Amino acid sequence: MINCLANFIMLTSASNKSISDRAPSDYLADVEAAASDKLNDWLAANLLSREAFEAAKSDDYDTFLMRRAETIHRTIFPYAGWSTEETDEDEEPKEDEAEAPIGVDLEREEEAETEDAAEHAE
Numbered sequence: 001m002i003n004c005l006a007n008f009i010m011l012t013s014a015s016n017k018s019i020s021d022r023a024p025s026d027y028l029a030d031v032e033a034a035a036s037d038k039l040n041d042w043l044a045a046n047l048l049s050r051e052a053f054e055a056a057k058s059d060d061y062d063t064f065l066m067r068r069a070e071t072i073h074r075t076i077f078p079y080a081g082w083s084t085e086e087t088d089e090d091e092e093p094k095e096d097e098a099e100a101p102i103g104v105d106l107e108r109e110e111e112a113e114t115e116d117a118a119e120h121a122e
Contacts, residue, residue: 006069009046024056024064032057047071 052067
């Protein structure tokens with residue numbers, strides 16, 4: 001899971017090298033000290049919730065990934081026009097609520113299918 005999106009963050013090469021062999025509980029103390037009263041701004045700018053940051057400071061990688069992924073999900077999905085509301089896992093999504101892969105316009109595909117069917121009927 002080291003290469004999952006929730007584990008990526010923008011760093012300078014120098015910063016990345018300085019933390020490469022250190023546990024998050026170690027280097028995040030330095031980040032917290034450097035950020036001082038701007039920590040919440042730094043976290044928000046990097047799509048990190050306070051819960052994700054605290055999990056990382058405790059070296060709780062699984063909770064960090066889960067919380068960071070939730071924040072990324074809540075932030076990015078509205079830009080794609082997708083809902084971030086929780087649904088019952090047993091409930092099937094309604095046809096108009098289906099999530100399309102990135103770059104797929106479901107309405108345009110349905111129109112094209114209808115046009116193709118009409119052309120073949122003639």
